[in-house]
Amino acid sequence: MGGTERMNHEKTHENELVCSGHYACQGCGAVIAMRHALAALGPRTIVVLPACCWSVIAGPYPYSALRVPVFHTAFETGGSTASGVRAALEMQGKSDINVLAWAGDGGTFDIGLQSLSGAVERNEDIIYTCYDNEAYMNTGIQQSSATPARAWTTTSPEAHPKDTQKKNIVQILAGHKIPYVATTSIGFPDDLIAKFEKAKSIRGTKFLHVLAPCPSGWKYSSQLSVRLARLATHCKVFPIYEVFDGETYVINVEPEGRPVKEYLSLQGRFSHLTPRQIDEIQARVDYDWEHLLHKAMLEKFEFE
Amino acid sequence: MKKVIMGNHAVSHAVMLARTEVIAAYPITPQTQIVEELSNMCAEGKLRAKFIKVESEHSAMACCVGASAAGSRAFTATSSQGLALMHEMLHWAAGARLPIVMAEVNRALAPGWNIWADQSDSLAQRDTGWLQFYCTCNQEILDSILIAYRLAETVSLPAMVVYDAFYLSHTYEAVDIPSPEQVDKFLPPYRPEFKLDVDNPMAFGSLTTPDYYMEMRHQIHQATESVHQVLPAIYQQFSGIFGRAYKVIEPYACDGAELVLLSSGTISSTARMVVEKLNAAGRKIGLLNVRVFRPFPAEQLKNVLRGVKKVAVLDRNISFGQGGIFAQELKAALCNETQRPQVIGFIAGLGGRDITPASIEEVIERAQKPDASQHEVEWVGLKE
Ligand SMILES: Cc1ncc(C[n+]2csc(CCOP(=O)(O)OP(=O)(O)O)c2C)c(N)n1
Ligand code: SF4
DSSP states (O other): OOHHHHHHHTOOOSSOOBOTTOOOOTTOHHHHHHHHHHHHHOSSEEEEEESSHHHHHTOOTTOOSBSSOEEEEOTTOHHHHHHHHHHHHHHTTOOSOEEEEEEOHIIIIITTHHHHHHHHHTTOSOEEEEEEOSSBTTTTSBOOTTSOTTOOBTTBOTTSOOOSOOOOHHHHHHTTTOSEEEEEETTOHHHHHHHHHHHHHSOSOEEEEEEOOOHHHHTOOGGGHHHHHHHHHHTTSSOOEEEETTTEEEEOSOOOOOOHHHHHHTOGGGTTOOHHHHHHHHHHHHHHHHHHHHHTTOSSOOOO | OEEEEEHHHHHHHHHHHTTOOEEEEOOOTTTHHHHHHHHHHHHTTSSOOEEEEOSSHHHHHHHHHHHHHTTOOEEEEEEHHHHHHHHHHHHHHHHTTOOOEEEEEEOOOSSSOOOSOOTHHHHTTTTSSOEEEEOSSHHHHHHHHHHHHHHHHHHTOOEEEEEETTTTTTOEEEEEOOOHHHHHHHSOOOOOSSOOOTTSOOEESOOOOTTTHHHHHHHHHHHHHHHHHHHHHHHHHHHHHHSOOOOSEEEESOTTOSEEEEEOTHHHHHHHHHHHHHHHTTOOEEEEEEOEEESOOHHHHHHHHTTOOEEEEEESOOBTTTBOHHHHHHHHHHTTOSSOOEEEEEEOOGGGOOOOHHHHHHHHHHHHSTTOOSSSOEESSOOO
16 A cells, blocks of 8 residues: 555546536545546546436536536436437447446445346446445435445444345346446556446446445545545455456455455444454455455466 | 227327337336337337337336437337336426327226226326327327327427227227328427537536526426417428317317316217217207316316306316316316306216216216206216
8 A cells, every 4th residue: 555556546637527616525435436437438428327426426507517418317217217328329320429327326236226137137238337335325324235234324323233234236237147247446546447448348238336435424534535445455345356247257456455454443434343243244254255266266366 | 091000009100100219118008019019110120219128117217218318209108007107207307308208098006906097197197297198089199199299399398198098099990190201291300409419518407406496497387388389380280281180179069058078088089979969959068178188278278168157077087185187177277267167077987987978978967957066076987
């Protein structure tokens, strides 16, 4: 976590498609994610934005913080509205435009799962991105099915934190056998940009799961977003990998294998955890990582 | 070319002739044959459209919204539970000013599961900002789809063409199917002023503060009201090209009538037969078929009903705790008139219960009685 991190963090793009004046909180991971994603996709991109923090971040009428066309749509329709946009472009003979559905974890894991599954099953030529801040942030930090076990949210208070595991959205999507499913993170901008560039070149549905830490919801100070995103991967909480055609798993970042405690202790949403609970989380993380290694047919991680 | 087709296929032919570009639909009885036929037309290459087999009606409307926003002519069809599931997206379509056209086959809502005719489904969507047309025959269904597109694209609002389950959806009638050339003359390609365009990027539907929201709603209201001016001209153009004349409301023998019967959909067809028979026997009964429900044709109705003493409204729908919806809207339209007719609302034919000529005669006789109630809802053919 030395100099390279700083360099990546301060990277600027030739073609910034997210302007200043947006409405995000300071240090918002979701904005960083969009910046890099659009830098990779370029100006010939149409963004479909279901309800989420980004509905606000994008700015109120008559302004827009994005230099590409945006269609704001209903919470649960990221997959279906984007399908309609793609259909229209196809009928108009326009094949060089990216259709980017950009939804939060609630809009993806929960209420939007049906329309996402429908779009994915039809193998619509869209890039569906879930920026994952692990709760319903727009409405004030409520539990979603992407919220990690034991995390505090306003609907999973300390006295009764979340008692189920985070849903494995990547496996659900990979189960649809689409060409490309990948995780990435604002902690690894080069990986993020490369994956959006790859997604751009593949026909059919591409699903990108982006970890986007949220200072307000996770309760940490805003300069730590990128550091936390990197820790999530290095502690194996959020592995970075790809799944091709639902079959082939490739792990892209070798975790440093730090204890999960390092990641948890920086965030207020986990401050109530007992040492035993942290051990339990560590055991779960280790198990899931082993499982992923097996899927990637690796006995242990060997970096390419 | 005349062809004997069912009401549902009248829609399919119209959608093909309209050169619709994106169709998204989900099956529900009694609508399904519309989109089955359309998928055949696409498969056979008669219609060059993208057919999206979505996983729900909510998504069907979301697809149409996306396609329309990106500048393509879009279509879907549904009924009953499907329309209810779409409700949120109906607001989205109207609020975004997207001229999507939908065929809606009137079917009762569950529970009890009931697939038969009942207008409560479409009328429950009356405040979504969709224009609504009610049809009395298969020819009218086909023509209304074409007119709906033309109107919707003129005023930038979505439109629903509504007709009764089975009485029209599955009933075969001779329909004059116009030629593509005729239709092209009437319905130019959809070229919206604003759309999702990477060469001219704009944001649609963003967060809208109290500073702007109300003006946008006012514009939607104005656009809806403008239909009163725009539609007669479109009807006239339609009749010039296709030879069939339509009106927003269709009064029959209303001048000097002792009682006017108001209805919509297939009830109007049965009622016309009854009224003709009674009038031939010396009675003076008028009939008013209401074809356009949104915008509500208040002025036209007031004009026709000026001087009339009594109006009996036959509603195949119910707003619980209030009564029939057409009756309710008519009362609201008339309430500021100094000389207004007594309006008596009748509920009939819910969930596909037959409305027979005898039941219509009964309505007329009951409404004619001096003590016919002004406020209570009258039910027709209710079993004890
Ligand atoms: C049908 C419907 N239900 C609820 C809402 C309210 N709502 C708007 S945004 C939001 C939370 C979005 O959460 P998520 O998808 O995780 O994105 P985030 O806000 O965290 O970025 C909710 C519940 C809505 N817009 N539509
Ligand atoms: S609440 Fe979180 S995700 Fe939403 S804008 Fe603020 S930092 Fe970003």
